[in-house]
Amino acid sequence: MFWRHPKDAQKDSLKEFSAILKSIRERLPLAPSHHALRWFLANGSSLSLEMGGSADLSTALIEIATPETRSPRQVVCYQLANEQILQDALEAHRPSQDWSLIKSNSDAYGHTLGQHESYDMRIAQGPWLIAWWIGLALLLLPLLLFRCLAALWLGSMLLISLGHRGLGMAGWGNDKTSASKLDSLQSHDCLLGFPMAPWQWILGAWGLRQLHAPIVWLFGLLLYTVALRPHRRNASAFLASRCLLDGAGYLDPESKFWISSRAATVDREIGFGSYNAHRPIFRCDPLLRKLLSGPYWSLTNFFELLGPIQRIEIAIGDSGMCQQSQWLRLGSTALVLDWVEQNPRVEAIQLRSPTTAIREYARDWMLVRSMPDRKGLEYKSRDLSRIYLRTLKSWLEKKSEVPREAWEIIELWQMTLNQIDAMPKNQNQPPMLLVGRIDWISKLWLLQQLGKETDWTVKKKIDIRYHELTSEGYFRQLLENLQLSPLVSEQEIQLAMRMPPAESPAWRRGTWIREFADSESKIAVSWEKASYELDGENYSVLFRR
Structure with missing residues (x-):
């Protein structure tokens, strides 16, 4: 926001x-x-x-x-x-x-924002979980070396800062209640509680980045090799097509309409977002924070990585306004993840390139683009969504106890796809039943109320103020x-x-x-x-x- x-x-x-x-x-x-x-x-x-x-x-x-x-x-x-x-x-x-x-989903500086969802996921199972533990054990020595070097670097930066400004000027070390901490936010000099100017923080952060780059690379290799293998294999096709259900719509500088601005920036299946400005589907920044953050003398956060259940972010969604669209996004994703973890050996559709597919689907409001799977078969986004819908419906019907909310989400999902399927037959007119329920449909309908010669700035105003x-x-x-x-x-x-x-x-x-x-x-x-x-x-x- x-x-x-x-x-x-x-x-x-x-x-x-x-x-x-x-x-x-x-x-x-x-x-x-x-x-x-x-x-x-x-x-x-x-x-x-x-x-x-x-x-x-x-x-x-x-x-x-x-x-x-x-x-x-x-x-x-x-x-x-x-x-x-x-x-x-x-x-x-x-x-x-x-x-x-x-x-907002973007700012005046061209940054794409969107919404991050956090789910508890099983990082690995069976032999792959053992491989995860072995990989973490091999990371322990490099981690200890990094922490020693990082402590020396931060200590030197702090000494430079103290020599430059003095403890008294920065007010560092004073005990503060929550109320006084709130007041201290007005001071840029005490930005993070230490007496460092912004340029000193930038230099300190740059040094830490150079020091922990090798361990981040090794941890990323471990993630790519071992982590979330069933999720990447069986859920990526659903996530590639999910913008059809939850995209917020976006008008680009060339006046072209997209289903989703956030999904159109995805560049990899798994990885880190804040560290290297990548846009992965499965964003593992919470794991990276456990590896690198916390007191340098404590390994508590590191040992938490040994747990089979970890918090993983899915960072491909827009910040939407429609309650039903938000509910459908979260509910359908939760159902797919549960299905994947309870059926890890099931082979679902595997797209040849999920990241390419998600970018293409995000720009395809006319719903005509098809993307190939590894067998060479072509799928439109609505085809993939309906296949997952049928699979989940069949799976739930075999279970003895199913929450009522799960069936309500299945019903909304089916109604949404039925309405979207009718768009190509109706000259790509947004279905009125979904206006106010699905964001990209609602925004597209608003924009289509304007004449074709309407200036881009007028259209962009609708695009932005839709989210006010x-x-x-x-x-x-x-x-x-x-x-x-x-x-x-x-x-x-x-x-x-x-x-x-x-x-x-x-x-x-x-x-x-x-x-x-x-x-x-x-x-x-x-x-x-x-x-x-x-x-x-x-x-x-x-x-x-």
């Missing part, structure tokens, strides 16, 4: 982030993390200022993440709740009536006119704005934040644990799954 600024306003993302945090704090307890630019809310969510690897704060974007949930519908509920939290905060402290929040979270946003206006029944009720959204999901790590995190957010103790929260100081002693609370 990002602010829409008036033309004459000078953007200061750090000040904006601080203002929105203070506004949220008036309504909801929150607590800092170990990272100065990430905070956790009492409903279990996380709010952060994402810099995208740049020290230029003017390009930073506000990012909010839902808490851990137990169902796809619950994720949608907390997405809507978080959007309302941000919108309420802006309404209370709006610098100008021309400012608003946009749930205020009542003036084009999707909100469209939804009001269509009067569609919402997937999630207003009462559920209001509850999710205050309370975390029950029976989840988020529930324990949210309860802890409510207890300690206003205390004078030094506290820090993460997804996995909370740390605090009481009577001079340090304590930690784990939020186990």
Whole structure:
């Protein structure tokens, strides 16, 4: 998400982030993390200022993440709740009536954003799990060497910084409560709690990158060789075609319409995103953070990599507005992943190049492009989606107990494909039954209401303001006119704005934040644990799954 600024306003993302945090704090307890630019809310969510690897704060974007949930519908509920939290905060402290929040898929600098989904996946099974453990054991010695060199590098950078500025000027080392940490965000000099100028942080980060490049390469090789083999073999074709169900639509600079902007940038099946600016389908950055982050004297995070279940991101989706589309994305993906893990030896359709297919399908709003599998057979995106739909339906029919939500997702999936199948027969007119339910269909319909000679800037305005979270946003206006029944009720959204999901790590995190957010103790929260100081002693609370 990002602010829409008036033309004459000078953007200061750090000040904006601080203002929105203070506004949220008036309504909801929150607590800092170990990272100065990430905070956790009492409903279990996380709010952060994402810099995208740049020290230029003017390009930073506000990012909010839902808490851990137990169902796809619950994720949608907390997405809507978080959007309302941000919108309420802006309404209370709006610098100008021309400012608003946009749930964006790209920014003014050409960066593609989108939405990351986190799933618990089985990293490997049987002999491949043993190979995973052996590979990690072989990484241990290089990891220890890296940590020694990294500690020396950071120590030298800190000495340079102290000599350049002095401890007193930076205010480093002072104990701060969560309230004073919030105030300190106004200072660029204390960006991450250390007395370093931006150029010093850039130099420090560059040095660390050179030091850990070999171990990242080795870890990437281990992932490519061993990790998620059934998922890559049997789920990649579904994920390549998934933009048909959840794309948000995009108008490119040549006035060509795409189904999805995020999916069109995918360049590999598995890998890291933030480290090397790649766009993988299976994004393993959480594993890389466990390998490289944390105290250099502790191997706790490293040993967590030995677990067979790991959190993996799927980072091919757009930030959409339609509740049904978001629900269908999460539900269909969860069903496919469950099917893959319960049937690891089943051979599904294997595309010759899933990454090429996903890029081609993302640009094919007329639904005519076909991509080959390894046997030479050609498939359109809707063909692949229907094959997976039938497979999952047959699989669920054989199970004794199936959640009601699973059948509801299957029903919505089938209805969506039936409507999309009719598009080529109707001169590529968007099916009205999907307007307001599927984002790319809704945006395409809005754009087609304009004349063919309409200027690109007018069309692009629709493309962008479709995602605006205020009542003036084009999707909100469209939804009001269509009067569609919402997937999630207003009462559920209001509850999710205050309370975390029950029976989840988020529930324990949210309860802890409510207890300690206003205390004078030094506290820090993460997804996995909370740390605090009481009577001079340090304590930690784990939020186990």
